[in-house]
Structure formats: C-alpha cells, structure tokens
Amino acid sequence: MIDYNYVLRNHILTHNQIGNASDKSNTQRCDVCGTFLSSAYALKAHLQLHSDNSKPYTCTLCDRRYSSVHSLRMHEQLHTGEKPFKCEICGKDFSLRATYKTHMFLHSGERPHKCVLCGKRFKLSSSLKMHIRTHTGEKPHNCDTCGKGFSTLGNLRRHQRIHTGEKPYKCTECGREFNQSNSLKAHMHIHTGENLPKYDISVIIYSLS
Template sequence: MHALTHTGEKPYQCAECGKAFTQQRNYKYHMSVHAGTHEFAAACPECGKVFNNRGYLSSHMKIHRNRREYACAECGRRFNQRVAYTTHKRIHTGERPHACSLCDKAFTRKMLLNQHMRTHTGEKPFNCEVCGKRFADRSNMMLHQRLHSGIRPYSCGECAKAFTKKHHLKAHMSCHTGLRPHACDRCGARFSQSSNMRTHRKKCTAPGPPRGAYLL
C-alpha cells in the first residue's frame, strides 16, 4: 500500500465517475457516497466533519482538544497532527517533494500538486449545485456559492459593506485609508485596486520607462 504512494498507481477505480484510489477503504467509502449510504463514514461530534476512517477522525479530534504535540525546532510553532508538522518543516528546508511531470513546478503537499495538474488536464470535478458552474478546486466552488447564498463573511469595520472574499474587503479598505498601492509603470498614476490599474495601463499612451531603468 505504501509503495503505491511512490508509483502513483491507483488500482481501485469507480465505475460511476472514473475517480481512482490507491487504497481500497477509500474506494469503498467513495462508492458508498454514490449509493447514498456513507456506510464507512464517521462524523466528528464537535464539528460534524465526516471521515472515512476512524483513525483519521481520532487525529482530527486533537484539533478540538487543542493538543499540540509536535513542535517545530526552527520557529517553535506547534501542531496537532504529524502530517501538518512534517509539511510545515518544508517551509524551512525548502523541500518540494511533489513535482509536476509536465512542467518545472513542484509543491510541498500532494494536494497542491493534484490541484495544479488540473491546469494541464482542464479537469473541473467540482460543480455548483445551484447553477452547475464547474471548478478545478473545492475552495473556489465554495467561494462561488456565496453568490447564491448571500453569505458575506468579511465585513468592513468602518461602514456597513460586507464581501464574499477577503481580498475584496482589503481592496475596499483603501476607500477609507486613501492608500493607492498600485502604480502604472508608464505614467505613474496610482490606484487603490490592481484591476483598475491594469485597465488603465491598457489604455495608457505615456511612454514606458527607459530600457534598464528598473536595474538602477
């Protein structure tokens, strides 16, 4: 079973959707999702998150018990789970063991590599239940669904406006602070949002800086 993590072989394939798995228990749980039984599921009593293995659930429960057993020798940060601790250490070592076979990019986590591979394959396995729009990763789908639900978790402390995404709130705050961090490299005009600067730059007729100016 461990050797399959090196070879990438996934011998258990779902006949319904084509998704493949390295471990039989994950395959069986996946099939139970199609069947609607979730027969191998175990739910966290604290937050309701569902796991396909009670060992995973036990590891997850440390988050709620606030047991941070693993400490980083470099920065002192502590972790509940060994896998999170091991991944964190790669920030200090620079190790990126998960390399893309189609380009020169590499990642600290296998999940990030799997997400990246979809930029090559065009796969979009997550779809919005409301409008059917498809996404390459779950996080973008969840953000999109806020458009339908009306949930805006990021609220401005200065006014009554709220936003679906954190970076939208950050851009909005410039209205109150007056900051304009984005500058046109042709004419020097400054903008509070990068999107406005890019729109301006497409129409800007001012000559660009002399060649090599940025090397000074």
C-alpha cells in the first residue's frame, strides 16, 4: 500500500532546492527569469507560468489573463462590483465563491489545510504554503538592495523600510513614527502605563530609545 503522505512529504522537501544556484543538482535553468529547478519536469511545469498559451482568456479591463472562461467571468465580477455570494450568518457579500468559503471558516473555526510535515492546520491554503517554507527553508522574495531573502512578501516589505527609511506607523499621542507596527505597539505602553506584553526584546529597546 502506498503511503501518500510519505510521498508528499518528500515532494515538498524538493522545493528547498528550487532557486539555489549553488546546488549542483539544479541543472535546469529557466531562460526567462533565471530560476533554477531540480529537474526537466519541474522546468516544464515552471515555464507554464511564463506562457501566454496557458492563459488564453484576457480581461478587457485590466489585461489580466486566465486559463478558463469561468475564471475570467469570476474575475470580471471584481470590476462590475457584483457580489452574488452572501454569508447567511453575518450578511457580508462576496464577489468570489472562494473568498466566501474562506470567510465561512471564520464562523466555523474550521482549518481544512494541514501540513503533512508537522500536522499544523490552517484556514487558508496560502497560509499553509507560507508555513511549508519554514520546513523547506525556501525564501523566494529577495531584497533588491542587499540581496537578503525572505519567505513572504510581507517580511520583505518590512525589511525594505530599513533601506528606504519609511516609517508608516505614527503615534497619535506624541507623533513619533516607526517602521514596524510592533514597535508602535510597544511604544504606546509608555503613554498608557500598561504592562508590556512579551514582545521581542529588540523591538522593546528600539521603541524606548
């Protein structure tokens, strides 16, 4: 009997080789974006991301492309404002069925997406995908300034504020600005007098300096 979880676990672990040019096993390189892949099969699948033929249906309003008419029609609802999917619990409306289903998890508490490596469960498939990177070590988002890699786009954007000096979080009490929301939260305890929660010590020191 085939242990499909074992097969999937081993498949997931192959992703930690993708994008690592120093790994000699990565002999297949995408000529379009330069990504290194572990096999000819993986390269063929990857090239579909660059192929217009794989997404022949184009939105006339924003030029975004889709692989099926159904996907295109669902996307067009974002432009028309149509929201045919209604939550019967709270009354909120949604334009996409997938978004509606994701919303329903908030009411049910269901976490249908399970990591086969550690068993942790998630409400969103995107959350599971990002979590898997903690096992594989994959960091597909690179800083253009210093080259440091990050597992999520959000972490990359927070890091880039170090280079740009951007401080989007402002204290409403004293006007001081911060580059991270956690720094602002820690700083606010100076004004409220509340006990500090267990923030990262570096964040606390930065906010009090």
